[in-house]
Amino acid sequence: MKEPKQLSVSAIQNGTVIDHIPAKNLFKVIQILGLDRFDNQITFGTNLESKKLGKKAIIKISGKYFADDDINRIALVAPDAKLNIIKDYEVIEKKVVEVPDTITGIARCVNPKCITNFESVTTRFKVVSKKNVALKCYYCEKITNQENLQII
Ligand code: CTP
Ligand code: ZN
Secondary structure, eight states: OOOOOOOSSOOOSSEEEEEEEEGGGHHHHHHHHTGGGOOSOEEEEEEEEETTTEEEEEEEEETOOOOHHHHGGGGGTOTTOEEEEEETTEEEEEEEOOOOSEEESSBOOSOTTSGGGTSSOOOEEEEEETTTTEEEETTTOOEEEGGGOOBO
């Protein structure tokens, strides 16, 4: 007999559900969105089974709808994230995240001699490739790619 579909994390009435986050990056997503500073009710589950990702995480933020620019900041660590906009318990919209054209903060510059690595200067990159992420540093012009991408 097929098990009835059960939610590992309770449904929410209004807000945003971010699904398909790689489990290993859950806390990076929390950090990038600044969820630790929110007063809204937030629930999450991690190491949930996912056919696509192996282990996935999900975050449910009650009473909060994000601007696209804010949510797209998580694309570096959760490229397959799916957003579900919930109103009155219904999913009224689904969105995917998109790597933005520029990245401010979030990532470290690969160049040890870059000013951002020894002075308190916020990193800034132009995204030169979105598929296999490649970031060109605004200060030293070195390329940071997926393999050496370090989240601050
Ligand atoms: N969800 C929720 N609260 C609601 C409605 C939905 O938390 N009131 C969550 C569900 O738990 C699910 C996500 O929002 O994680 C998307 O819901 P739905 O589209 O109903 O689920 P699926 O069909 O499984 O979506 P998908 O296959 O796109 O992941
Ligand atoms: Zn640099």
